[in-house]
Amino acid sequence: MKKKAFGNIDKQSLRRAVYVIISIAVNVLLSFVISHFNIPLYLDAMGTIFAAALGGLLPGIMTAVATNVLCSFFNPFSIYYTLINLLIAIITSYFVRRKFYRRKKNILLYLLALGVIPGALGMIFQWVLLGGPQFPEIAALSGRPGQASFLFFINALLLNILLNIADKGFSAALAVLALHFIPEETKTGVRNSAWRQKPLSEEELKELNKRSRAGGRSLGKRLSGMVILSSVALAGAMAFISLHLYFDRLKEEYGDNARNAAQFAVSVVNADRINEYLKSGKAMKDYTDPEFIRTEELLRAYQSNLKGIEYIYVYQIREDGCHTVFNTDDAVWEKARVGELVPFDESFEEYIPGLLRGEEMDVLENDDTFGYFLTAYEPIYDSAGQCVAYAGADASFSYMEEYMRSFLFRVILIFSGFFILTLAYGIWMSGYFLIYPINSMVSCVEDFIAVEESQEKLDRGVRNLRKLNISTGDEVERLYQAICLMASETAERMRSIRYFADATAQMQNGLIITMADLVENRDSDTGAHVQKTAAYVKIILEGLKAKGYYAGKLTPKFMAEAVMSAPLHDVGKINIPDAVLNKPGKLNEKEFEIMKTHTTAGKEIIERAIDRVKGENYLKEARNMAAYHHERWDGKGYPEGLHGEVIPLSARVMAVADVFDALASPRVYKPAFSVEKAIQIIRDGAGTQFDPKCVEVFLENLPEVRQVLKKYQSY
Numbered sequence: 001m002k003k004k005a006f007g008n009i010d011k012q013s014l015r016r017a018v019y020v021i022i023s024i025a026v027n028v029l030l031s032f033v034i035s036h037f038n039i040p041l042y043l044d045a046m047g048t049i050f051a052a053a054l055g056g057l058l059p060g061i062m063t064a065v066a067t068n069v070l071c072s073f074f075n076p077f078s079i080y081y082t083l084i085n086l087l088i089a090i091i092t093s094y095f096v097r098r099k100f101y102r103r104k105k106n107i108l109l110y111l112l113a114l115g116v117i118p119g120a121l122g123m124i125f126q127w128v129l130l131g132g133p134q135f136p137e138i139a140a141l142s143g144r145p146g147q148a149s150f151l152f153f154i155n156a157l158l159l160n161i162l163l164n165i166a167d168k169g170f171s172a173a174l175a176v177l178a179l180h181f182i183p184e185e186t187k188t189g190v191r192n193s194a195w196r197q198k199p200l201s202e203e204e205l206k207e208l209n210k211r212s213r214a215g216g217r218s219l220g221k222r223l224s225g226m227v228i229l230s231s232v233a234l235a236g237a238m239a240f241i242s243l244h245l246y247f248d249r250l251k252e253e254y255g256d257n258a259r260n261a262a263q264f265a266v267s268v269v270n271a272d273r274i275n276e277y278l279k280s281g282k283a284m285k286d287y288t289d290p291e292f293i294r295t296e297e298l299l300r301a302y303q304s305n306l307k308g309i310e311y312i313y314v315y316q317i318r319e320d321g322c323h324t325v326f327n328t329d330d331a332v333w334e335k336a337r338v339g340e341l342v343p344f345d346e347s348f349e350e351y352i353p354g355l356l357r358g359e360e361m362d363v364l365e366n367d368d369t370f371g372y373f374l375t376a377y378e379p380i381y382d383s384a385g386q387c388v389a390y391a392g393a394d395a396s397f398s399y400m401e402e403y404m405r406s407f408l409f410r411v412i413l414i415f416s417g418f419f420i421l422t423l424a425y426g427i428w429m430s431g432y433f434l435i436y437p438i439n440s441m442v443s444c445v446e447d448f449i450a451v452e453e454s455q456e457k458l459d460r461g462v463r464n465l466r467k468l469n470i471s472t473g474d475e476v477e478r479l480y481q482a483i484c485l486m487a488s489e490t491a492e493r494m495r496s497i498r499y500f501a502d503a504t505a506q507m508q509n510g511l512i513i514t515m516a517d518l519v520e521n522r523d524s525d526t527g528a529h530v531q532k533t534a535a536y537v538k539i540i541l542e543g544l545k546a547k548g549y550y551a552g553k554l555t556p557k558f559m560a561e562a563v564m565s566a567p568l569h570d571v572g573k574i575n576i577p578d579a580v581l582n583k584p585g586k587l588n589e590k591e592f593e594i595m596k597t598h599t600t601a602g603k604e605i606i607e608r609a610i611d612r613v614k615g616e617n618y619l620k621e622a623r624n625m626a627a628y629h630h631e632r633w634d635g636k637g638y639p640e641g642l643h644g645e646v647i648p649l650s651a652r653v654m655a656v657a658d659v660f661d662a663l664a665s666p667r668v669y670k671p672a673f674s675v676e677k678a679i680q681i682i683r684d685g686a687g688t689q690f691d692p693k694c695v696e697v698f699l700e701n702l703p704e705v706r707q708v709l710k711k712y713q714s715y
Contacts, residue, residue, distance in 0.1 A: 012193035019190065020059045023047030027067040035075050040135040040163065044071060044078070045088050045118075046171035050178055052092035055190050058428045060089030065421045077134070080125055080410060082417030084118045088168065091117070114172065115165030123160040127153065128409055133160065194432050196477075197440060197470040208439045211446075220435040227426035235419040239411050246407050251374065254308040254395035255363040258376035261302060261309050261393030268298045269314055269326065271382040274389050277325055278316060278339040284324075285333055300328050303393075310373065310396035314380065315342070316389040317355040325389055358387025372397040437470045441483055444468065448487055455498055458491045528712040529661055534566035535708040536657035536698070537650075543697025544653075550693075553649055558621070562650040565622035569629050569654050572602025584668045599639045602626030624648035629655050634688045645691075652691040656682060656698050659689070664709060675709065 027047035034043050044067055052060025064085035071078035091113050100106035126134045133139040133156045142155035179187070192199040200208065212218040270291060277292060287293065299312045311329045315322035322342040327333060344352060347366055354361060361377040373394040380389040448461035465487050470480040541562060545554045573581060576598050580591045587595060606623040628642060628651035635643030647655075663678035673681075679702065686695035698705070 010193065012189040015186070016055050016059060016190045016193045019054055020051050020063055023051040023059075023063045024066045024070070026050075027063065028070045031067070031071045031078070032074055035071075040137045042164075042167050043171060044068075045085060045114075045168055046174045048085055048089050049092050049168075049172050050175040052089040053096045053175060053179060054182070054187060056097070056194065057090065057093040058194070058424050060093050061086055061421050061424045064089045065417050068417065077129060079417075080129060080413040081122065083413060083420075084121050084125075086417055086420050087117055087121070088114060111165065111169050111172065114168035116161055118168065119161030119164035120157060122164065123153075123157045125413065126160075128406075132156070135163075138163070194428065195436075196432050196472040197437050197468050200436065200440070208436070208443060211443055212439050218435075219438060220431070223430040223435060224427055227423060227430060231419055231423045231426065234422070235415045239408075239415055242411050243404070243408060247404060250403060255374050255376070257306050257308055258374050258393040258395040259363060259378075261306055261312050262376040262378040262391045264302050265299055265312055265314060265326070265391035265393065266378045266380050268295055269380055269389075269391060270295070271380045271388050274314075274316060274325055274380065274382070278323055281337055281339050283337050284327070287338060296326055296328070296333075299326060303328050308395045309393055310398075311392075311394045313392050314389050315392060317352075319356065355390060433472045433474070434476060437468075437472060437476050437480065440468050441465070441470070441480055445483060445487070448490075455491075455495055458494055462487050462491050529665065530567035530570070532661050532665075532708055532712050533569065533654065533657040534563060536660060536705065537566045537653050538563045539701050539704050539708070540653045540656060540694050540698050543701050544693060547693075547697060549697070550649060558650075561621045562625075562653065565619070565625055565650070566654060566657070568602070568606065568622040569625040569658065570598065570602065571605055571622075571626055572598035572600065574605070575601040582668055596630070596638050599627050599630055621648075621650045624650050625654045627651070629658055631655070632689045633691055637689075647691075653694055656690050656694045659685070660698070660705075675706065 024047055027044045030046060031042070031044040033039075034041050045064075048060055048064045048067065051063040065082055068078050068082040068085055091110070095101065095106070095110050100110065123133070126132065133142065138156055138159045141159055143152050209220075212220060273291070277289075280287070284296075303309045303312045311327065313327040313329070313332075314325040316325060317323075320341060321344050324332070324336055324340045324342060325338060327336065345366075351361065351364065355377065358379050358381075360379060364375045364377070366373050366375050373396055375395075376393050378391045379387045380391055382388045444461065444465045448458070448465065451457040451461055462484075465484050468480065470477055538559075541554065541559045544550055545559065576595060580587065580594050583591065603623055603626055606619050606626055610619045610623065625648075627639070628647055631637035631640065631642045631647045631651060632655075633644060633647070633652070635641050660678055660682055663673045663681055664675055666672040679699065682690065682695055683699060686692040
């Protein structure tokens with residue numbers, strides 16, 4: 001388990017946190033110095049590169065976000081460039097994790113990526129937020145924007161990319177230099193500090209992911225999808241709320257501005273001369289009255305200084321429409337006459353009665369033929385207290401839309417940083433505390449379950465489980481401990497079962513040999529027949545297995561049972577009279593019929609044993625061998641005249657082994673044939689008496705056959 005350095009925080013995790021804090025401090029300090037002395041550089045990414053290269057993606061992202069948040073205290077626009085610093089962390093983490101630094105060409109590509117991507121995005125952000133380059137030096141070198149704006153933008157873009165290549169290249173060099181002084185052991189420890197188990201290599205991770213994908217939709221994908229969906233939903237909700245609140249505040253501000261503009265118009269217009277102005281009927285632009293001109297100028301000046309105000313005007317409201325007195329709209333000023341009638345718009349009809357009565361009006365929200373406006377109306381009273389006109393001001397929603405677009409862009413830039421941070425942290429937490437531990441446990445348990453034939457492999461599986469050393473400190477760790485305990489106890493139970501199975505097998509083998517000896521001792525000249533035939537059976541079975549013949553049948557269990565059962569193939573001879581069994585000459589027809597009954601007798605003897613031993617056991621193959629080892633491939637054998645693959649495989653193998661040993665060994669009724677002659681008889685019987693595949697592998701393994709003959713030649 002990991003050694004704890006402080007509370008529940010292990011030493012390497014604490015060290016990683018310290019390096020992240022140092023990286024943030026370096027970024028902020030360098031950025032402050034650059035900002036304070038107005039140097040046309042950034043130098044706010046060195047710590048990000050260092051943290052991403054040393055600790056991986058999440059430390060790099062945390063450094064990037066924290067850097068831009070802190071830098072915004074002395075550089076308000078820094079918060080909008082968080083996305084760029086995040087991209088630097090992502091690129092660096094990917095570059096280091098893939099070990100691309102081992103090739104010089106990749107290093108150049110890395111530096112180019114650090115220059116081009118942040119440089120291009122940075123200039124786009126500056127253009128949207130500031131209307132041009134951030135640094136005056138770049139603006140000066142790019143040309144005059146008023147004459148060729150597109151060319152000016154391209155020049156500024158290229159210069160900013162070159163500046164970023166130099167800036168990020170210098171930052172990367174400093175980061176590499178700092179990394180050089182950190183011991184390799186410390187670097188490895190910090191990189192692995194995220195793991196809540198034994199760290200996995202890239203190859204192990206690939207294998208783990210491959211297994212996870214093979215099982216259908218993985219938990220990792222579900223959790224990643226959930227984290228992404230939650231992050232998107234949170235960011236979207238926050239952005240929507242921010243926009244809604246900003247719109248409401250902007251709408252309130254513009255409404256107040258419209259009200260203030262209308263009230264200002266009331267204060268500067270001479271109400272007692274309204275009717276005089278209207279009677280003149282002169283064109284507005286040609287009106288020479290000093291007071292009229294001065295009032296118009298004041299209204300225009302006030303409009304230009306008040307955010308969002310599109311028009312300020314003074315109308316006398318009559319039943320036939322609005323009669324113009326003043327209007328700051330240039331189009332109206334150039335063409336209209338004082339007193340010119342402006343008909344009521346349909347959207348205005350509900351307010352007409354109140355205006356005719358000279359009532360005060362709330363700020364109106366109008367969407368009419370003139371556009372979408374917030375309109376404020378203030379009554380103008382003459383010295384007699386009569387309402388002679390209304391001062392109006394329109395705050396255009398087009399101004400609000402422009403501010404909203406700018407605000408939305410800023411919100412997206414800000415939220416993108418925190419969105420990526422939230423997303424990375426969620427995926428990091430689910431990965432290291434849930435997905436990797438669970439997948440590692442599943443992989444080890446699957447390997448443990450797949451082990452059947454070896455206690456040593458079972459023990460190794462238990463050791464591999466324990467080596468995971470999962471230490472998440474939650475339910476996953478408790479699950480891991482329970483699985484380790486279960487696997488350990490399973491291995492111990494299997495050890496006990498194998499011990500008793502081995503003892504049982506030894507007892508079974510002893511019984512088989514004892515039964516075979518009872519039969520063999522009655523036969524005067526079998527000469528270790530059961531030992532040799534068992535050895536030949538093993539040679540043939542292994543040969544068939546090596547050639548891929550009967551692959552579905554030749555399991556390790558079948559082969560072991562067949563070899564074990566081979567000594568019982570002649571157990572039925574226990575029922576054959578000695579006079580027939582040991583007759584020195586050739587058997588007559590009646591005697592041969594008696595001799596043939598040893599197959600059915602053997603079958604009956606072993607079936608009675610099977611009935612007494614319930615369940616599947618090795619005696620099934622012993623029965624097949626005893627009953628059918630004299631059947632022939634062409635169907636002319638006994639006792640049932642079976643043919644081809646209808647004959648059980650174990651019996652077909654025993655047929656070759658039994659006949660060869662009978663030919664190559666002396667009997668009371670004949671001398672031993674030479675090995676060559678015996679082999680030739682076996683070869684000639686392929687496809688008629690014997691399974692040709694069994695003969696094929698028997699002949700291919702004659703050196704081993706001769707070794708068996710040599711071993712038992714003294715019997």
